Amino acid sequence: MEQNNSLPPFPQGIASPQGAMTPGLPLFSPMMPYGTGLTPQPVQNSLSLLEEQQRQQQQQQQQVSQQQGGIVGASGQTPQLYHSQAVTTTTALPGNTPLSSTLLSPMTPVPATPESSGIVPQLQNIVSTVNLGCKLDLKTIALRARNAEYNPKRFAAVIMRIREPRTTALIFSSGKMVCTGAKSEEQSRLAARKYARVVQKLGFPAKFLDFKIQNMVGSCDVKFPIRLEGLVLAHQQFSSYEPELFPGLIYRMIKPRIVLLIFVSGKVVLTGAKVRGEIYEAFENIYPILRGFRKAT
Amino acid sequence: MESGAVSLYERAYSHPSFIQVSLQKKEVLGGCCVLSTCRQHNWPVAMCTINSLLEAEPMLMGVVYQDLVKALDLQPPPTASLTDMLESYCYGYKLAPGEVPDVFAETPEQLVQRSAALVELAADVWLVTGRHPLPILMACVYVAWQSLKPKDRMKHSLQKFCQIARLPKDACGACKETPLRRVRELRDVLCKLGRELPWMRGGAVEPKTVATLVEDILKHQKSLLLKAMRSYEEEVEQEVREAAESRQDDVLSSTESLLAGQLSGRDQGPVTPAQDVPPARQPKSGESMLEASGGSNKTTEESAPPAGEEHWGRRHLFLPPCARNVKRRREESPGPHVTGEEEISDSEIESYIRSAEEIRSYVEFQKKMTEN
Secondary structure, three states: OOOOOOOOOOOOOOOOOOOOOOEOEOOOOOOOOHHHOOOOOOOOOOOOHHHHHHHHHHHHHHHHHHHOOOOOOOOOOOOOHHHHHHHHHOOOOOOOOHHHHHHOOOOOOOOOOOOOOOOOOEEEEEEEEEEOOOOOOHHHHHHHEOOEEOOOOOOOOEEEEEOOOOEEEEEOOOOEEEEEEEOOHHHHHHHHHHHHHHHHHOOOOOOOEEEEEEEEEEEEEOOOOEOHHHHHHHOOOOEEEOOOOOOOEEEEEOOOOEEEEEOOOOEEEEEEEOOHHHHHHHHHHHHHHHHHOEOOO | OHHHHHHHHHHHHOOHHHHOOOHHHHHHHHHHHHHHHHHHOOOOOOHHHHHHHHOOOHHHHHHHHHHHHHHOOOOOOOOOOHHHHHHHHHOOOOOOEOOEOOOOOOOHHHHHHHHHHHHHHHHHOOOOOOOOHHHHHHHHHHHHHHHHOHHHHOOOOHHHHHHHOOOOOOOOOOOOHHHHHHHHHHHHHHHHHHOOOHHHOOOOOOHHHHHHHHHHHHHOHHHHHHHHHHHHHHHHHHHHHHHHHHHHHHHHHHHHHHHHHHHHHHHHOOOOHHHHOOOOOOOOOOOOHHHHHHHHHHHHHHHOOOHHHOOHHHHOOOOOHHHHOOOOOOOOOOOOOOOOOOOOOHHHHHOOEOOHHHHHHHHHHHHHHHHO
16 A cells, blocks of 8 residues: 555644644645746656755755754655645744654655656547538528437537547537547547538538647546645645535646646546647646645545 | 725626626625635635525525636635634534523533534545535534533434524535535544444444544544554455455366366266356367366456456545545447548448438428427
8 A cells, every 4th residue: 555554644743632723724824936827847857846845845854853863753654745844834833843843844755756657647528620611501400410409599509419439519500510529639530520421411512621629638546535625725826626616626737728627536637638748748747746635544 | 804895896896797797696796705805814704604694506606706706816715624614613503501401501612622623533534625614514513512411412313403503494505414424424434433442342333322432532533543544454455365365266176176077077988068167158169178167267257356456445444435435437438549531431421311201200290299
């Protein structure tokens, strides 16, 4: 088991009185000085700001521990990123001795080389658009096509479906079409071509112009639970977490421009990509952060 | 704070996003401005609380709040933690001495203290993250109240407790079942920890009577958590070992029976395959019984889920319930590998087009429907 359950992660080394506060209080202020406005950079190229800060703190605390006689602290722990950084802001707490703050120092060394997560997000949905290049009579299409539904009072487009690839298309009278439900870019293109062929067979001079992937959605499972309350405090600029409205945390990554829905169960949904590489890149960016908020009970 | 909320409302009201909205939305907008101002001043208040005061739809409040944040480019602090909200929440319960009979009475400070410990425990064991705050607060306050005088209070249900405390009917939002579920989950966790108390000697702890042990459990919470997790890990490892051993035994026994069958087959001449081969699979002509047995072994092995495929949560005692109660979804195949430029057969396209007769029938049917 990767999670270390031998000691509770926090508060480590401090007797927790009844009714002790959990992190989430203003005591534990957000640590990440993301004043640059950039999202965590991919760790492949260089140490992220996060890791740089961790390294600096480690160095500082090693100096402190040497002064105090080399106190090692709770070894074998994997203190959480949020937690370790929180300590530096809470040394003024009553009862907090320098010893106990050292005990809470980051013990897991920052890896010298970045590790890939080993998890590949699966593409779940591709949304694409194409211009059929001619005006369409939606009533005729709805009448003559088996796989079409049209209710102009509800929605001003024909909804058409095909079996392979299993997709749905919205066909508008302007000749523009939206194709959804494909699991890959190639499937989306093939499906859009099939819809265009159906419209052609119905007697319209349909073309296949300006096919474009508009959105890609991927999902994966990091296989550990995530402390969303800690994540939203640490990454306030990018995160929105309203459990009364939605159970997941909405993380708006800037580079790449992807929105991630992060759930306590460890499931992650990534959306907003135009190419699949953006999904993979976004996940590789977020994975080390999520590992920092992985907490064994 | 009041002036802050008013000025925020004035800004929002005159914003293009909110000028031409319905009166109901404008009322909700006022509530959202109050919520945003409270958060900026670290005043712990739940969205549900404001919602219940406005008697508005929770969904509408959520939509308006998000529109407000976006339109005015607000940077609201994150939602207040449960422990912050607890004190003001507890004061909403009319349980002070003098308000209710002594057997039910509890000072707010004691109630807050015990409830805060339970909230902390609930947060530690993943009962809080990603969930509405009020039901879990209600569950913690209820269990805390019971545990302060368990003998007299254990028999009272959550509904009775709400009546005693004179809580408003919509105290926890639309769904009445949610606080009950949270109570069950919290009691389940307390039972798991209670079992580890040395004086329980590993005996079962019932959810209905766990209130008597809450004080001891909270006192030794950290060590009980560790103990419970260690015991669970040992149990799981034991199960895995036993499963591996039983699989090995199955393989050995089927190999032995196969060899015995082969030997007796050689001695006694041709024997009907059905007598010697496991019923799962009959050997085809030219196929040895060893191969058939190997196939059936594979079937036996495949029927028990291999260790690698078991859910990762199996090894953790405490998990978010949504991670523990995973519904096994049907694996959707990613679809055939295509290039996007394949030839499209006419027959396939024609299968999507109605014949002339179908069109006639459809038109007639539509006429009849409109006439009726």
